[in-house]
Amino acid sequence: MRKKELKLVVTFHTTADAMAMEKACKVRQVPGRLIPVPRAISAGCGLSWCSDIEEQEKLLGIMQEIEIEREAIHECMV
Amino acid sequence: MNLSDSKKKLALAGVLSGLVAVCLAVFGNPVNMAFCIACFVRDTAGALGLHQAEVVQYARPEIIGLVLGAFIISVVTKEYRSTAGSAPMIRFVLGMILVIGSLIFLGCPLRMVIRMSAGDLNAWVALIGFILGVGTGVIALKKGFSLGRAYVIHKLNGGIFPALMLGILLLALFTSLLKASESGPGSMHAPLILSLIGGLIFGAVAQKSRMCFAGSIRDVILMKNFDLLTVIASLFVVMLIFNLASGRFVLGFNTPGIIAHSEHLWNILGMYAVGFAAVLAGGCPLRQLILAGQGSSDSAVTVLGMFAGAAVSHNFGLASSGTSLNPETGELVAGAVTSYGKIALIICIAVCFVIAFTNKREGAKS
Numbered sequence: 346m347r348k349k350e351l352k353l354v355v356t357f358h359t360t361a362d363a364m365a366m367e368k369a370c371k372v373r374q375v376p377g378r379l380i381p382v383p384r385a386i387s388a389g390c391g392l393s394w395c396s397d398i399e400e401q402e403k404l405l406g407i408m409q410e411i412e413i414e415r416e417a418i419h420e421c422m423v
Numbered sequence: 424m425n426l427s428d429s430k431k432k433l434a435l436a437g438v439l440s441g442l443v444a445v446c447l448a449v450f451g452n453p454v455n456m457a458f459c460i461a462c463f464v465r466d467t468a469g470a471l472g473l474h475q476a477e478v479v480q481y482a483r484p485e486i487i488g489l490v491l492g493a494f495i496i497s498v499v500t501k502e503y504r505s506t507a508g509s510a511p512m513i514r515f516v517l518g519m520i521l522v523i524g525s526l527i528f529l530g531c532p533l534r535m536v537i538r539m540s541a542g543d544l545n546a547w548v549a550l551i552g553f554i555l556g557v558g559t560g561v562i563a564l565k566k567g568f569s570l571g572r573a574y575v576i577h578k579l580n581g582g583i584f585p586a587l588m589l590g591i592l593l594l595a596l597f598t599s600l601l602k603a604s605e606s607g608p609g610s611m612h613a614p615l616i617l618s619l620i621g622g623l624i625f626g627a628v629a630q631k632s633r634m635c636f637a638g639s640i641r642d643v644i645l646m647k648n649f650d651l652l653t654v655i656a657s658l659f660v661v662m663l664i665f666n667l668a669s670g671r672f673v674l675g676f677n678t679p680g681i682i683a684h685s686e687h688l689w690n691i692l693g694m695y696a697v698g699f700a701a702v703l704a705g706g707c708p709l710r711q712l713i714l715a716g717q718g719s720s721d722s723a724v725t726v727l728g729m730f731a732g733a734a735v736s737h738n739f740g741l742a743s744s745g746t747s748l749n750p751e752t753g754e755l756v757a758g759a760v761t762s763y764g765k766i767a768l769i770i771c772i773a774v775c776f777v778i779a780f781t782n783k784r785e786g787a788k789s
Contacts, residue, residue, distance in 0.1 A: 364565060
């Protein structure tokens with residue numbers, strides 16, 4: 346079983362925004378993956394973007410560039 | 424208790440839900456329909472007089488309990504969030520499609536799994552359609568499908584739908600205004616208080632575990648994440664054990680008495696529409712009730728669409744009939760999908776495609 350690590354989790358207002366984030370990160374070769382929004386963060390069932398903590402600045406830059414409004418950024422065990 | 428921080432706890436949530444379904448089946452709910460969201464919404468719509476099919480009219484306390492259970496647990500755990508504003512009329516139409524598709528197949532995704540656990544091969548055939556429908560929805564998501572974001576609104580709004588459900592419960596308890604079937608599936612039910620408690624428990628567990636039949640398959644296809652599927656799988660196992668132990672497991676097609684038919688193409692297409700619409704609406708019929716309970720007015724509108732879909736299905740003869748035995752001759756009478764039902768289902772699938780590929784994320788850049 347994979348061991349849980351402290352990760353950066355970005356949540357969005359819509360699933361489409363999360364999918365757009367995945368696409369943009371792939372194009373820019375920023376590591377990370379789509380995950381269901383962790384239950385500890387929300388009772389919703391949307392998607393979120395999970396990356397290493399140190400990628401925060403890059404992620405903020407990408408979101409600004411492709412005009413995605415994030416809901417929140419969390420650090421949590423994933 | 425956090426029911427979702429490990430697969431074991433998610434499995435426990437499925438087991439608890441399965442046990443609730445088992446209890447309801449034992450204490451009087453229709454055989455093989457222990458807990459079905461579409462059927463119970465249809466019955467409740469009948470009780471309110473939204474359709475006139477006399478054999479399927481009963482205000483199902485399970486539906487009321489699901490919404491109130493989700494409402495109470497979300498308030499207690501401070502997860503209640505009143506939101507609205509994401510394409511309400513499209514969601515209303517998707518709600519209609521969820522129930523029209525379900526009543527062509529004769530069951531929502533929850534009942535599909537319950538029927539699968541009882542050996543009904545028609546439900547296994549329908550599962551193919553459901554997976555394909557969810558898969559089509561996932562393609563739409565990848566193409567940028569979005570109904571737009573919801574906004575936080577005054578907290579009173581999110582409480583209106585649970586209050587309406589409470590109103591139906593009070594009418595059922597203290598008046599004779601609601602219609603109630605004297606024969607047929609609507610007349611078969613567990614005692615009111617037991618159904619209500621079952622609904623409350625199921626609703627609370629579903630809220631904590633985020634149980635969703637469409638979401639479970641969506642997550643597997645999209646992210647290879649099996650968390651939500653764990654809940655469904657464990658519910659299936661509990662029901663399978665119950666059916667095997669109680670002699671209710673009958674493997675085959677055309678089994679009389681279980682309210683099902685064997686028109687394979689239409690079973691597949693019925694659940695295809697349900698899977699597709701569920702991904703577009705952001706959750707299966709069960710999940711819509713839970714989200715409505717925890718404050719989403721968008722989901723409440725979807726549920727109102729489900730009630731309208733139920734009314735349309737029975738007022739216009741869209742709902743299928745189940746295979747049965749002729750009581751006089753003892754001959755098997757095959758269940759069937761109606762011509763109007765077939766036409767309506769094709770329209771529903773076409774509408775899903777229009778919604779899926781015309782509603783895109785605004786200002787999409789990459």
